[in-house]
Ligand code: 4AD
């Protein structure tokens with residue numbers, strides 16, 4: 001029976017014979033001995049020492065099965081245990097030109113992402129990401145929300161026409177979905193609170209450290225809720241995911257050099273900051289926005305928040321905050337207007353601290369058919385494409401709301417990753433669709 005590195009590294013195994021299967025992670029050949037660091041299929045490593053003749057044909061990333069006796073040696077890397085190798089079976093001698101070594105440009109690592117997945121950084125990222133998805137799902141299941149799946153090939157824009165990927169769908173035109181929201185809205189009438197995890201697509205023409213062309217979108221929608229109900233769900237969900245991920249992935253986060261002191265303090269409630277106050281704060285800091293002609297002016301009421309303004313706003317924060325009460329003019333057609341506050345939307349974005357900025361958007365949905373049709377037209381969209389969606393306002397419309405959370409944005413914050421591309425195994429951006 002073959003064991004994994006983690007199972008072998010235990011004092012009970014000292015003196016015993018074990019077998020491990022894996023890949024040559026590092027290789028150092030000396031006069032008499034070859035020191036082979038073996039990576040198992042969970043990304044853990046252990047050193048195995050062979051007589052140098054036995055390991056003569058080994059190269060980095062060769063796949064092997066090694067059998068030997070476990071010994072404890074404080075000098076052994078990766079936990080002080082090593083295997084004194086006896087038998088070596090080689091499955092595949094890897095080409096000697098394995099392109100990934102200790103130091104590489106970010107570009108090369110992206111070009112060779114199918115191989116870079118074997119680096120410890122990517123393994124750590126993948127594990128953190130898996131925990132985020134796992135605990136996200138658990139929160140919804142434990143709190144009685146039903147998981148659903150919405151189509152990703154659609155006819156209508158949710159988040160504006162400018163970021164749609166067009167698609168030839170048999171003899172007609174269709175798009176890749178930007179958000180499952182409209183479909184989730186259709187489901188709440190018979191399924192109650194629902195949630196989904198689907199890929200969302202945005203033809204983002206800008207290269208930033210927080211935009212992908214394809215991202216994992218965790219979305220939720222519920223009938224009969226207030227804005228405050230939705231914000232409570234968001235802050236509980238995010239806190240639950242963070243607390244559990246930080247606990248379960250302590251080792252990986254340490255490897256990624258993520259200081260988790262602040263993360264451990266993330267718990268409800270998150271501060272609700274009104275949009276108009278945000279603008280005042282940014283103004284007082286002399287924050288400028290760039291206009292279309294390239295000139296700069298002071299930020300003013302009515303401006304949407306940008307990566308830069310969100311960074312400024314959150315750089316010294318240690319917990320997420322909600323920005324509430326955006327002008328409806330900067331928000332999509334479906335955002336419900338506050339009846340006590342004309343022009344203001346019942347919508348909120350959650351901004352992650354330390355400059356990370358927006359990780360979710362949510363709020364109440366317009367439930368009146370006339371206002372909604374007007375808003376669709378105003379956005380330059382065709383109401384005919386929203387025929388079925390408008391039916392939801394015609395047949396038993398109810399106050400309802402929900403939100404969408406970007407998994408990669410959340411993982412980026414949790415891991416303190418420089419670039420969102422680090423948080424997904426095969427990133428899709430404007431300039432990258434392979435591997
Ligand atoms: O703010 P957005 O565009 O809101 C919606 O799509 C709503 N329809 C969601 C809903 O209410 N059901 O997207 C939601 C979140 C953002 O806050 C961000 O975290 C993430 O999705 N997101 C992206 N993540 C990576 N790359 C992109 N290009 C993203 N666009 C949005």
Ligand code: MG
Pocket residue numbers: 349358360361
């Ligand atoms: Mg948003």
